[in-house]
Amino acid sequence: MSYKKNSYLVVKNAIPIDVANFVYDYFNMKRRTYYTLKNTSYISKFDADWGEHDKQVPNAYAHYADMAMETILDVLTPKMSKLTKLNLTPTYSYARIYGKGDILHPHTDRYSCEVSTTLNLGGDMWPIWLVDKNGKHKEIKLNPSDMLIYNGCELKHWRDEFKGDICSQVFLHYNIKNDKGNSNLYDQRLHLGLPSGFKGQSFNKKNMPNNPYDLPDNVPTNK
Numbered sequence: 001m002s003y004k005k006n007s008y009l010v011v012k013n014a015i016p017i018d019v020a021n022f023v024y025d026y027f028n029m030k031r032r033t034y035y036t037l038k039n040t041s042y043i044s045k046f047d048a049d050w051g052e053h054d055k056q057v058p059n060a061y062a063h064y065a066d067m068a069m070e071t072i073l074d075v076l077t078p079k080m081s082k083l084t085k086l087n088l089t090p091t092y093s094y095a096r097i098y099g100k101g102d103i104l105h106p107h108t109d110r111y112s113c114e115v116s117t118t119l120n121l122g123g124d125m126w127p128i129w130l131v132d133k134n135g136k137h138k139e140i141k142l143n144p145s146d147m148l149i150y151n152g153c154e155l156k157h158w159r160d161e162f163k164g165d166i167c168s169q170v171f172l173h174y175n176i177k178n179d180k181g182n183s184n185l186y187d188q189r190l191h192l193g194l195p196s197g198f199k200g201q202s203f204n205k206k207n208m209p210n211n212p213y214d215l216p217d218n219v220p221t222n223k
Contacts, residue, residue, distance in 0.1 A: 003084040007133060010140060011083060014119060015072065020145040024122030026169050027134040031061040031097055049195060054096075056102055062096040064217055066161035070192040072119070073172045080115070080174060083149060088115055088174040092187040098126065104159035109152035112187045115174040116152035120144050124164025130157040147172075213223040 002007040034051040037043045043050060051063040063069070071095040081088045091112040098104075107117065118128055120142040127139045130150060140148050150157060152173070175184050189198040 003034075003149055004086070006186045007154055008130060008138075008140075008148065009083060010142070011117075011147050011149060013145050014076070014079075014117075014147040015145050017145045019072075020119075020121050021034055023072070023170075024144070026068055027063075027066070027097060027121065027168055029096060030063070030066070034061065056107075057096060057098065057102050060098045060102055062094065064094050064196050065092055065189075065193060066095055067193055069143060069170045069172075074168065074192055076117075077170060077174070080117070080149070080172075083128075084115060086115065087177040089177050089185050090192065091173045091175055091184060092192075093172050095121075095168070097167070098123075098159075098162050098167045099164055100162060102162045103157075104128075106156050106158040108154065108156055109173075111153065112175065113152035113171075113173045115149065117147045117149050117172045118142070119147040119170050119172060121168040121170060123167035124162075126159055126162050126167040127165060128157060128159050139147055143145045161186045 001009055025155050029033075031051065037050055038045060048064070051061055051066075054062045065154065070093050073090050077090050092203060122144045125141060125143075127141045128148060130140065131136050132155065142148060186192055186194075187196075189196075189201045190201070
């Protein structure tokens with residue numbers, strides 16, 4: 001199967017199963033910690049640095065740009081380019097832990113999700129559906145460490161009501177590099193790992209503290 005031809009591709013064992021298991025356990029612990037921090041008022045109810053509940057799946061624990069997920073996003077970029085035969089740049093990661101009764105309604109994604117993956121980290125089986133280029137509904141079943149690569153802007157995708165108890169997935173998003181440059185690199189953040197509040201911000205390098213990890217040349221800056 002060709003990604004360029006079909007706009008989707010299933011990849012078995014995209015990451016080592018030991019890595020998937022570790023990240024699954026890590027993210028479950030993070031969810032537990034998030035609820036404890038919120039319920040004890042250790043952090044503000046408006047603080048999203050430890051996770052959040054999003055509008056798309058309100059009961060699911062989710063996190064934009066978790067450090068571990070951003071690392072997977074970054075490390076898999078060369079492999080993603082090879083699998084899709086496209087020159088890709090990373091935009092952002094988004095992870096969720098779903099529970100019984102959750103539904104992911106049919107939708108397409110924003111530009112930052114031009115080439116996307118859903119990577120199964122662990123839990124109960126929960127198929128993802130998509131409408132292919134011929135208008136046919138395709139059911140995709142992923143085991144832990146498997147991932148589906150798909151054109152999130154083009155192919156409508158969804159998940160029916162979840163009958164299991166827990167399912168953890170991370171979405172890894174990329175753009176196709178073009179002649180216009182990387183204006184959307186890292187989802188318009190300074191670099192990977194930063195929260196969504198950094199999107200679209202520009203910074204004056206001269207006024208920033210010394211940092212051994214200098215800014216990429218293509219990050220927008222104030223001069």
